[in-house]
Amino acid sequence: MRAQATNAIVFHEHGDAEVLKWERLELPPPGRGEVQLRHSAIGVNFIDIYDRSGLYPRALPEIPGREAAGVVVALGAGVRGFKLGQRVAYVLGAAGAYCEQRNIPARHLVKLPAAISDEQAAALMLKGLTAEYLLRRTYRVRPGAQVLIHAAAGGVGSLLTQWARALGAKVMGIVGSEAKLEVAKRQGCHQVLLAGRDDIVESVRRFTRGKMAEVVYDSVGKDTFKESLDCLRPRGMMVSFGNASGPPPAIAPLELARRGSLFLTRPSLFDYIAQRDELEAAARAMFALVRARKLRVHVGQRYALADAAQAHRDLEMRRTVGATVLVPGSAASRA
Numbered sequence: 001m002r003a004q005a006t007n008a009i010v011f012h013e014h015g016d017a018e019v020l021k022w023e024r025l026e027l028p029p030p031g032r033g034e035v036q037l038r039h040s041a042i043g044v045n046f047i048d049i050y051d052r053s054g055l056y057p058r059a060l061p062e063i064p065g066r067e068a069a070g071v072v073v074a075l076g077a078g079v080r081g082f083k084l085g086q087r088v089a090y091v092l093g094a095a096g097a098y099c100e101q102r103n104i105p106a107r108h109l110v111k112l113p114a115a116i117s118d119e120q121a122a123a124l125m126l127k128g129l130t131a132e133y134l135l136r137r138t139y140r141v142r143p144g145a146q147v148l149i150h151a152a153a154g155g156v157g158s159l160l161t162q163w164a165r166a167l168g169a170k171v172m173g174i175v176g177s178e179a180k181l182e183v184a185k186r187q188g189c190h191q192v193l194l195a196g197r198d199d200i201v202e203s204v205r206r207f208t209r210g211k212m213a214e215v216v217y218d219s220v221g222k223d224t225f226k227e228s229l230d231c232l233r234p235r236g237m238m239v240s241f242g243n244a245s246g247p248p249p250a251i252a253p254l255e256l257a258r259r260g261s262l263f264l265t266r267p268s269l270f271d272y273i274a275q276r277d278e279l280e281a282a283a284r285a286m287f288a289l290v291r292a293r294k295l296r297v298h299v300g301q302r303y304a305l306a307d308a309a310q311a312h313r314d315l316e317m318r319r320t321v322g323a324t325v326l327v328p329g330s331a332a333s334r335a
């Protein structure tokens, strides 16, 4: 097999969305243990923005993107368990997904059940597996648990909300605009609060009849961190898992004691799927929920792969709802 050409989004410097360039690259044949994939759908995530902006510095040049779905078009030496034409998907700790075709170690791939479309998979691998570990392993949400979820109409937030409901939780969601109130409600929030309009702490107090939340899932970071702590009951769990508004401030351990022996964690998906059996078990649980119609994948926006910069701008400007997907070889624009 000879090297061939593929198109990709590349950035050569950190910066705003303008640094994302559409380039033609040479793709070598797959190496030992690798398969070559032709992407059919690529997930866009806030982490792609951290990579691009330099909040999470990358070695340059870099192709952004951590999750995608596609079909196997070539097998490297020593690959077992995959065949040509097979539909697969992945989420990776390393970037490189915003391209038409790529090589990837087979150990990162999961086979797609017939019931899961490529687009659903591209919207689920990073965001859905994040919901899985946050709700089942970072903090074990049990029936009746009173949970607070930030950005509840977003990519991760939509799935977190639905999955929390599937576990029997009582869910309060927070959104940033009137238009997103209804979206978050549809995902299953019992109550939706509007940031900037509602008194979040008092609303949580009323909803929980004074007990406060037992766990807060905060992906917004800088703007909401302190208030999230105020929403917790003694011995509650603060899950700070993102920086959409910037990284949260430093906090002294004594501050956690003062607020009632709180727990604080700053988890990352990649530490929860580092082992192959963890990845497979989490993906199985996620696909089963989709098949059972307890988890609906809401793709709110689609863009042609070449339009990735516009997808980044919309995500950064809080203009998106649900998941955002890039489609290679299409003229797709906003859904």
Ligand code: NDP
Residues within 6 Å of the ligand: 044, 045, 046, 047, 126, 127, 130, 151, 152, 153, 154, 155, 156, 157, 174, 175, 176, 177, 180, 195, 219, 220, 223, 241, 242, 243, 244, 245, 246, 267, 268, 269, 270, 315, 316, 317, 318, 319, 320, 321, 322
């Ligand atoms: P979202 O679709 O949730 O988009 C981010 C949302 O955050 C916005 O739509 C907006 O919702 C809200 N937001 C609040 N303040 C700001 C701000 N100043 N700028 C931009 N957005 C803001 O993105 P993703 O689903 O891709 O990711 C959600 C979060 O989860 C991110 O913080 C990401 O880093 C984190 N994450 C963490 C993982 C982990 O393992 N630690 C794994 C995956 C994601 P609204 O308008 O309703 O306020």
